[in-house]
Amino acid sequence: MTPALAPLTPNEAIALFTRTRARSDALAAPLSPEDTMLQSMEDASPVKWHLAHTTWFFEEFILKPRVPDYRSPDDRFAFLFNSYYTQAGPRHARNKRGLVSRPGGQAVRDYRAHVEDSLATLLMQRREDGDEIAGLVELGCHHEMQHQELLVTDLLHGLSFNPLLPVYKEPEPLEVTAGTELRFDSHEGGLVEIGHDGAGFAYDCEGPRHKTFLSPYEIANRPVTNRDWIGFIEDGGYGDARHWLMEGLAAAQREDWQHPLYWWQQDGTWWTFTLRGPQPVALEAPVVHVSYYEADAFARWAGARLPTEAEHELAFRDRPIAGNLMGDGDDIGMLRPMPGAGVWGDVWEWTASDFAPYPGFRPPEGALGEYNGKFMVNQRVLRGGSCATPREQMRATYRTFFYPHQRWQMMGLRLARDVA
Numbered sequence: 001m002t003p004a005l006a007p008l009t010p011n012e013a014i015a016l017f018t019r020t021r022a023r024s025d026a027l028a029a030p031l032s033p034e035d036t037m038l039q040s041m042e043d044a045s046p047v048k049w050h051l052a053h054t055t056w057f058f059e060e061f062i063l064k065p066r067v068p069d070y071r072s073p074d075d076r077f078a079f080l081f082n083s084y085y086t087q088a089g090p091r092h093a094r095n096k097r098g099l100v101s102r103p104g105g106q107a108v109r110d111y112r113a114h115v116e117d118s119l120a121t122l123l124m125q126r127r128e129d130g131d132e133i134a135g136l137v138e139l140g141c142h143h144e145m146q147h148q149e150l151l152v153t154d155l156l157h158g159l160s161f162n163p164l165l166p167v168y169k170e171p172e173p174l175e176v177t178a179g180t181e182l183r184f185d186s187h188e189g190g191l192v193e194i195g196h197d198g199a200g201f202a203y204d205c206e207g208p209r210h211k212t213f214l215s216p217y218e219i220a221n222r223p224v225t226n227r228d229w230i231g232f233i234e235d236g237g238y239g240d241a242r243h244w245l246m247e248g249l250a251a252a253q254r255e256d257w258q259h260p261l262y263w264w265q266q267d268g269t270w271w272t273f274t275l276r277g278p279q280p281v282a283l284e285a286p287v288v289h290v291s292y293y294e295a296d297a298f299a300r301w302a303g304a305r306l307p308t309e310a311e312h313e314l315a316f317r318d319r320p321i322a323g324n325l326m327g328d329g330d331d332i333g334m335l336r337p338m339p340g341a342g343v344w345g346d347v348w349e350w351t352a353s354d355f356a357p358y359p360g361f362r363p364p365e366g367a368l369g370e371y372n373g374k375f376m377v378n379q380r381v382l383r384g385g386s387c388a389t390p391r392e393q394m395r396a397t398y399r400t401f402f403y404p405h406q407r408w409q410m411m412g413l414r415l416a417r418d419v420a
Contacts, residue, residue, distance in 0.1 A: 010123045013134040017123075020141040021116060023328055023390065024051060027151055030168060033105050038158030039098025043406065049081065049097045050151045052108045054144040055115045056081040060088055061368060062136050063118055066129070073114050074103070084374075087367035138201055139368075145390040148326065149409075152275060152335060152388050157408045160262055160273050167277035169335055177339040179284040182228075183221040184417060187315055189214035194313045195358055196397045205372040206397045208360045212310050216419035219307050219315045223286035223341050223349060223414045224298060230270065230283070232298050233259055243300040248293025251405045261289035261407040275335045284339035286347045286412045292380045292404035295350040295413040307416035309353040309399065312383040316343045317396035325391040335387055337410070344394055347412030348382035355379040355401035379403055386410035 008016065028036065028047055036047040045053075056077060063070045072078070080100060082091035092100065103111070122133065152168075159166050195209035196202035232238075238258050241249055251257070259265075262273040263281065270281040290298075299305050307315075323345030327333045337346040356376055363373035379401040385394040388410050402409060 008134040008138055010130060010134060013137040014120060014123050016141050017116075017119065017137055019328060019392070020144050021112070023326075023332075024054065024144060024148055024151070026328075026332060027148055031155075035155070035159075036105060037098055037101065038155065039095075040154075040158040040161055041408075042095040043408065044154035044157050045094075045150065046098050046100075047151055047155055048105060048108055049100070050147045050154070052077065052081045052103075052111060053083055054140075054147050055108075055112045057143055058119055058137070058140045059115050060085075062133060062140065063115065063122065066133065067118065067122060070118060073107075073111050077103075077111065085367040085370050087370065142201060142203070142393055143371075145393040148390055149386070149388045152326075153409050156262075156273075156275050159275075165273060165278045168275040169332075171276045171279065172334075174282055174285075174339065177284055179225065179227065180222045180340060182415075184218035184415075185221055185315070186218050186419065187214075187216065187311070189216045189314075192310070192314050194310050194397070196395075200395070202395065202397060203372055203399075204363060205355075205357070205361070205376075205399055208358055210359045214308075214310055214314065217307070217311050218417045218419060219311060220304075220415040223347055223412050224295075224302075225284055225339075226270070226281045226287050227283040228302075229260065229287040229290075229298065230281075232301055235301070237297060237301045240301070243297040245293060245296060248291075248297060248404070251291070251293055252297075255405075257291075257294065260287060260294070279336075282337075282339055286337045286341045288337050288347045288386075288410050288412050289407050290411055290413070291407045292350050292402075292411075294407075295411075296352075298413065299415055302415060304415040304417050306350055306352040306413060309351040309381045309383055311416060312349065312351055312414070313396060316384075319343050319396075321391070321394050321396070323385070324387045325385055325389050325394060326387065327391060333387060337387055337412070344385050345389065345391075346387055347384070347410050348386045348389075348400060349384045349412055349414045351381045351383055353381045355381050355399065375401065382411060384414075 028051060031047060039046045059072060079090055080092050082088055155168065159168065191211055191213050193209055193211055196206040197209050237243060238252060264271055271278055272281050296306060321344050323342045324334055324338050325345040363369035382400050
């Protein structure tokens with residue numbers, strides 16, 4: 001997959017690489033060796049695997065093809081830490097990553113250091129393919145940023161099964177804030193352009209930029225809050241088949257969904273498990289950990305619908321990228337949705353759009369072409385980023401995607417309506 005960007009200079013690529021790798025190390029720093037081995041379901045991976053896989057990515061797609069005398073610390077790592085790149089060779093079963101106790105944590109840290117040193121040496125060489133290498137390093141860094149988000153959400157899911165309700169990040173009291181009144185802002189629609197314009201980094205699935213037609217619509221000024229969601233629960237929304245897609249109702253009944261993931265009720269108060277341990281549900285914060293099916297049902301119950309990704313992009317693409325996103329170093333961020341949420345950060349917002357190729361999309365040749373294109377079926381697009389999305393990665397055209405039944409990511413919603 002070729003990133004759409006003006007190539008970084010070697011110094012810029014080294015700086016980005018250093019920041020990105022340091023953020024992964026900071027996220028893993030509070031964890032015990034046992035924590036890094038947790039794999040609570042097939043969709044989630046252990047922290048140790050994330051740290052190793054993101055290292056393998058740089059090794060496989062940059063060092064091995066371009067440094068003839070490069071040697072991996074262990075050739076078996078290519079089998080253990082490949083994820084889904086079939087053209088890159090065989091791989092260990094995804095649902096058994098948590099059983100790989102060896103190599104141990106120190107061996108993975110040594111592997112990271114070995115690749116970091118080798119890549120830094122490569123970037124400082126004056127080579128004819130230097131621009132291409134810098135572009136691949138930028139892609140690898142954005143790939144690692146995606147895994148940083150997965151690292152913390154996978155960890156949260158694993159810790160949630162511990163009856164001791166352990167804390168990853170120390171709790172901090174939330175400021176008492178008044179709720180933001182729900183308002184719908186109108187947009188004329190018409191023939192509009194969406195997709196990445198080629199300035200700066202983007203994944204291949206964010207382009208080509210193209211025209212699409214939108215009817216006039218309205219979109220909410222804020223995400224749906226926990227207070228809103230409790231109203232849905234108390235009105236029997238989970239049991240009212242009128243609001244649900246058939247597949248969604250079947251999933252809700254099969255999984256016994258009665259509330260968002262990680263919620264429970266205690267002494268008449270709703271609580272939730274977070275990366276900061278058990279917390280009372282913050283009523284004015286965006287609801288999080290709900291599936292597409294739940295989001296769609298809520299929207300119907302509220303007399304609205306979910307926006308399309310084109311509607312979302314048109315409405316908010318001129319808003320500066322600022323909000324409750326993952327930071328750097330010791331300032332990783334809140335890692336939980338906060339009251340007063342805006343557009344960027346807090347929760348990914350489900351859209352009504354399938355994750356499908358834009359007109360004219362062509363995946364690149366080779367294993368990197370498998371990055372996005374092979375997933376363009378049966379998944380839905382989310383927009384806006386979350387409290388676990390690195391700030392450096394966010395842009396208005398960024399499309400993430402998940403299956404409609406999944407809930408463990410920082411997933412919420414924003415309402416939209418047709419204009420009569």
